[in-house]
Amino acid sequence: METVKGVAVNAEPGSRPVLIDGCDTISALFRLRCAQHPTRTVHREKTLGIWHSYSWGDWWDHARWIGLGLRRLGLRRGEVVQILSEDRKEWLYFDQGIQCVGGIASGVYTTDSAGQLAYLLTDSACRFLIVENEEQLDKFLDIPGGAPGVEKVVILDDEGLHGLRGDRFLFLPDLYALGRQEEADHPGAFETEIDRNRAEDVALLIYTSGTTGPPKGAMLTHENILAGMQAGLRALEVDEDTEQLCFLPLCHIFERNNSAYFPIAVRSTVNFAESPETVFDNLREVSPHVFAAVPRVWEKVFSRVTIMAQEATWTGRMVWGLALRAGFARADADIAGRRPGAGVRLAAWLADWLVFRNLRHMLGMNRLAQGISGAAPISPALLRWYAAIGVPVVEGYGMTENAATCTVNRAGANRPGTVGPAMPGIALRIAPDGEVQAQGPANFKGYWNLPDKTAETFTADGWLRTGDIGRLDADGRLTITGRLKDIIITQGGKNITPAEIESRLKFSPYISDAVIIGDKRKYLTALIMIDQENVEKFAQDHKVPFSDFASLTRTQAVQDLIRAEVDAVNREFARVEQIKDFRLIDILLTAEDEELTATMKLKRSFVERKHSHLIEDMYRPEGP
Template sequence: MKANILTDLPERQAERFGDKAALAAPDHENRWRDISWRRYAADVRTASLALAALGVRESDNVATFSANRPENLVTDFACFRNRAVSVSIYATSSLEQLVYIINDARCELLFVGNTTQYRIAREAQALCQSLKRIVALKKIELDPNDSTSMLWTDFMKLGETATEEIAATVDSRAAAAVPDDIATLVYTSGTTGEPKGAILTHGNYDAAMEAHWQRITMVDENDTSMAFLPLSHIFEKGWTYFCLTKGIKVSVNRNPQEIQATIQQVRPTCMCSVPRFWEKVYTAVHEKIASMNPLMRMVVRQALRVGRRRNLKYARIGRKAPWWLETRYRFFEARVFRLLREAIGIDHGNIFPTAGAPVSTKVVEFFHACGINIVVGYGLSETTATVCCFPQTGWEIGSVGTPIPLVNVRIGENDEVLVKSPMVMRGYYNKPKETAEAFTADGWFRTGDAGYIDDHGALFLTDRLKDLFKTSNGKYIAPQAIETLLCEDRYIDQVAVIGDRRKFVSALIVPDFEVLKDFAAKEKIAYDSMEQLVADPKVRSLYTNRLEILQQRLASYEKVKRFTLLPKEFSMEKGELTNTLKIRRAAVNRLYASVIDSMYED
């Protein structure tokens, strides 16, 4: 029987790399510290013994409710050594969401990251009969009357003092591990209903690692990755596991709000992210260009024209650029593009996988023109992340790339993207009906996404099937495509397109408040609140004009005819966004029903 790749990965890599850094994280003084492979493997072994000492059995579900921390990667692999199942829960989850997952997975042990998560977990204990033990990863103050919780240091002492019998039990479990063992339950974000736990086996991860080794050949142990997205997100989880199999150091970013500063400190060569990250960088760069003197602006624009021609017309398809174009590109590379990458913090950049939402072609073309290798991809929790991504050469602009090795894609009824692969989940935990509905009669997984495959084999997505709607005039609208287009504008941060069974398309728009404040200062607009600012006639006129320009390439029936500027951003706390920052359309329609209705009043 083939050995699971992940079960003994830290131990194998420690033998190979020794004192080379496996992970890095900031200490209590915010100074980045390396964690060697030898130390990491030792911590995984100690934690695996501690799990067994606490009574964790084979096939038990062990949950982690925390922001990114190195300990998350210790507990994952400690579970694998025990043939237990790792269940990652978003650090931003509400009490209701936490209770649902713990009850659904019947978790007896829960790791929490900080005081906030500990407090929520304590409330959950009263509502979850299965939850017997909480372990706090961070040194926090536990409730005086809490006899069920312990700190990470005490947890690890259990492993350090474990008996030979416990050690033999864990070693026996690891030796007996097989690909059909469940590795993780990854709960979907639940845009249209309650979350579902995708059952991902070690065989799924084995196939995913093999497929990525074949496709992502441009990285090696000399790279450094930044774990920026939550490790509870399959994209970050899968990418981080891949990096660990390659011996790539993973720097663990704890606070997503501080990512810009963190990148400056770590200067990663690779990092997976969602399109919104690059959209914000794109906006910041263009604001910087707009503030330059006319001569510098002219130089940068010329550089971008040369970069586009060289990287998109030639390098993209593996062709060598003419010598005169290559010479000009090298000139601008030294004087413009290198400085730009240094300013962002990716001057040693290699590849930057990007997925999770539609990404604007304008953004992709801009960064490739600058020599920043954004690798657009597509995948789902149910497919152990990647289905498609850009190949090294020959990728198609506007697509999400071609299927990676071991993955087959076809287009089914209603243009639905269907997938068959050893990376596809076993099913949804405790949900046989939903599992059956997720597959076609001949075994293809239904992604719920609409798209098409072009003559080059590249997949183009059009929208989520559940998001598509029809106006009262009978015209089908793909809201995500319109939202992606509008979010290219630097004055727009978030958009929810409305119009299901309505006369025309409208939108709820969340401005980029910092950019809007700059506009207000230049126009000498006085305001006491964001509500007052977004209602100002000059601001309304600004957005009307910008929407008119942005929507020039849309069909008349697709264009946003009316809009409302919101004074606050959509948030997870209010239920408007999922943990992966996707819009919960039903919730938005409910919460803003009166605002939406007012846009359709004659």
């Protein structure tokens, strides 16, 4: 064993059994941490505008009552409990309460429809459903046939539901009361159940986003998650004094690792954002040391700052431009691994003192030791921009099937354009067809009730097939160039991976997403989703009349604006990779729309089907 950040872990990364402070299950480590730090703050949450602190002891008590209460209601080991709620401390209370008594915790996106909820409940054979409030309860009540397999629905907030009646419904305080009664009747039962858990037991069920078919439930074991914890301890800038902000969906493995499991390993503090809409306000209030987000969030911050700079006075724009030039010079030297010259260091110090220091305070990133981007590709140019303003953002790579534990760049050795070297304990290889394959104790157990799909996901010698195309450089850093299923083969026989082109388009403050089209076509085109806030502001500043989002996308000024952005990107690529035409999606998409996943990624195949009329219009005979 060796000590990393005050935590005892296996001396050899990737060795089995995976142990953290002598524990081989999440629940055993959770029990240890709660016993070690009963009064220490682990969670903060805002109520009526005031931040309140909650201790490890609070987490232990509520998780115990939840686990024992569900056990009293009849929860059996190995059964799935679904949680339908926005991020909040109770989400994590249920997560641990369920796992500690041998259940399997699974999350449902709050943007899912009643039909999607019905599918998950049926597929997972769920008998116990947790819903946050009246809005989420309505989805359950709207399920045709009433979801007969669900025996109990536990409701966290009773606002608007005081008149609710029925044996199937239970409010959270009632579940706590059942748990206390079970504890009185069977002292020590909770601890006994924790001791019964094994490293190979399934601890959580994470459903994939369903971009290529119905969602599949990925079974992650205690060992898988502990392997991710170990790798994070070694590779991430997280320690016991770290403040974090939780705002991405906890049913996604990326946020579950960041806000549910890494904090147990390292004893950090998690602050819950009030809602997805208040993230930037909460970011300024908390000023976290570590902030993990999807590319869309990092792009949004960049866009806001860029528009602010454009609106500044002539003097302000000049100072900003000079500061950015100095920041880029320093960042480029750091990225190249060389020490910048004295002149560059002086200019960068002045830029930081006069401009960037205040900007970081304004953004809530003044204490940020490591920003992490994951769940989708991010533009290397965007990472370079963050490095220039003194915000260390690194890109990582992983998937649900390996507990989001694969590669990550390091804050002190960041190489934008790559997703970094393998995390400790993970082995990588590139197959003859270019597919990235991974091996290690973080690889999942398989898909729930889908043995054939599970078999397809592993090679004959047991390596996980990621479905991504990539390459490894001499230093072992991985570059992802696209998805195997997304390769475009033009009529001329050219193989093109669209991810890099799409990523470069999204660097524009006026473009929030793009899908490149061109398979079996003569040339490439693009479906583009504009950034509503920035494009609307552009239209207002330039007195462009529009009545709604659709009319905005059809104005000639906006078409010309996006054409200029596309032309700028085209200059960076070979002729065969250039976009000859584009169309703007004239519907404002949100996570509730089928075109987007809950982590705000466009579903390529679905978008192509739904907007086929736009695609065909770009390939008319009289087209380019």
